[in-house]
Amino acid sequence: MRPRTLFAALLLAGHADAATVTVTHIGTPAAAQVAIDHAAGIWGGILTSPVDIKVRVTWFPLGASTLGVTFPNGRRDFAGAPLPLTWYATALANSIAGMELNPGESDMDVYLNSGADWYLGLDGLPPAGQHDLVSVALHEMGHGLGFVGLSKKVGGDGSLGLLQMADFAPLTTSFPWPQLDTLPGVFDVFLSDEQDGPLTMMANPGTQLGAAMTGGQLRFNGPLVLAANGGQGARVYAPSTFALGSSCVHFNEATYPPGNPNELMTPFSAPGDANHWPGPLGLAVMQDIGWMLAPDVGLHAPDEAARLAAWPNPVDDVLHLGAAPAEAVLTVRDLDGREVLRTRATNAVDASGWCAGAYVLERRAGAVVQRTVVIKRQAGR
Ligand SMILES: [Zn+2]
Numbered sequence: 485m486r487p488r489t490l491f492a493a494l495l496l497a498g499h500a501d502a503a504t505v506t507v508t509h510i511g512t513p514a515a516a517q518v519a520i521d522h523a524a525g526i527w528g529g530i531l532t533s534p535v536d537i538k539v540r541v542t543w544f545p546l547g548a549s550t551l552g553v554t555f556p557n558g559r560r561d562f563a564g565a566p567l568p569l570t571w572y573a574t575a576l577a578n579s580i581a582g583m584e585l586n587p588g589e590s591d592m593d594v595y596l597n598s599g600a601d602w603y604l605g606l607d608g609l610p611p612a613g614q615h616d617l618v619s620v621a622l623h624e625m626g627h628g629l630g631f632v633g634l635s636k637k638v639g640g641d642g643s644l645g646l647l648q649m650a651d652f653a654p655l656t657t658s659f660p661w662p663q664l665d666t667l668p669g670v671f672d673v674f675l676s677d678e679q680d681g682p683l684t685m686m687a688n689p690g691t692q693l694g695a696a697m698t699g700g701q702l703r704f705n706g707p708l709v710l711a712a713n714g715g716q717g718a719r720v721y722a723p724s725t726f727a728l729g730s731s732c733v734h735f736n737e738a739t740y741p742p743g744n745p746n747e748l749m750t751p752f753s754a755p756g757d758a759n760h761w762p763g764p765l766g767l768a769v770m771q772d773i774g775w776m777l778a779p780d781v782g783l784h785a786p787d788e789a790a791r792l793a794a795w796p797n798p799v800d801d802v803l804h805l806g807a808a809p810a811e812a813v814l815t816v817r818d819l820d821g822r823e824v825l826r827t828r829a830t831n832a833v834d835a836s837g838w839c840a841g842a843y844v845l846e847r848r849a850g851a852v853v854q855r856t857v858v859i860k861r862q863a864g865r
Pocket residue numbers: 623624627734750751
């Protein structure tokens with residue numbers, strides 16, 4: 485009846501887990517634990533990581549209107565971090581670094597509403613009126629794995645990286661809340677307003693940023709999302725009234741309504757609805773922020789996900805590239821998909837004339853495609 489559920493079942497049956505997701509339950513009833521652990525297993529089959537992903541789930545009264553809340557643990561500027569001065573969820577940072585960066589700490593704290601009317605079955609067929617716990621746990625863990633930004637708006641001023649734990653009281657985290665230092669999350673780096681461009685190029689905090697966060701014109705313009713979506717970014721939820729924890733960290737509800745394959749990471753979960761798969765755009769977001777997917781998951785062959793070595797990053801003038809195969813073609817695009825450079829096999833490019841901002845580099849040689857994202861620094865910094 486619901487193909488996406490079938491895909492998930494096939495995946496779990498056909499492949500060993502590519503990542504191990506371990507859930508610690510605080511007060512969760514046994515029957516609910518089964519559904520939550522099932523969701524953990526779905527993510528475990530999608531993602532690859534040599535480091536166990538540690539999820540802490542607390543069964544907690546969240547009131548009438550909230551099903552779940554998730555706080556990812558974070559690290560930045562770790563060994564191998566693709567982007568400097570950018571926050572990564574620790575589950576993702578550990579996967580990229582290939583080592584445990586936060587021993588003894590959970591990778592995410594998930595709160596699930598103990599007062600909601602949950603459907604605890606695993607078949608994705610909740611009756612009308614009940615919320616599918618597998619779907620909601622899958623959604624919340626998606627945030628904890630990095631499908632989340634650091635947006636906030638106070639008055640007219642929008643900001644990135646100014647969130648405080650007090651903003652979410654009475655909820656707290658089991659790990660120390662980091663000093664975010666007005667730095668973006670890697671998810672935020674790909675957010676772009678259709679008129680005004682990337683959020684990370686705007687004054688932070690500032691009114692232009694605030695307007696973009698509530699302008700309804702926000703897209704996630706990562707290179708794999710663009711490739712999976714006909715050259716267009718995925719529409720991101722940015723309603724006219726900013727909602728902390730909902731705005732700018734979800735796909736847009738109206739664009740991806742119940743029944744759409746990409747509905748999992750929208751802000752609202754309708755009772756009686758279920759989705760046990762992130763969808764092509766959800767998977768593309770995970771790859772854009774830095775996850776490697778397990779073989780046979782998603783739209784892209786493993787060799788297409790190869791990372792292009794490029795340094796220094798951020799760059800001021802000369803950008804060096806890893807050894808180029810013969811006949812390789814390098815293209816450089818900005819986050820809105822505009823091509824700024826196309827050139828034959830080369831081991832260095834002159835970036836001194838580029839405008840400040842993030843650029844997607846793609847190098848093709850036959851069927852082999854390598855990509856990376858590079859930040860061009862603002863002059864004078
Ligand atoms: Zn959410």
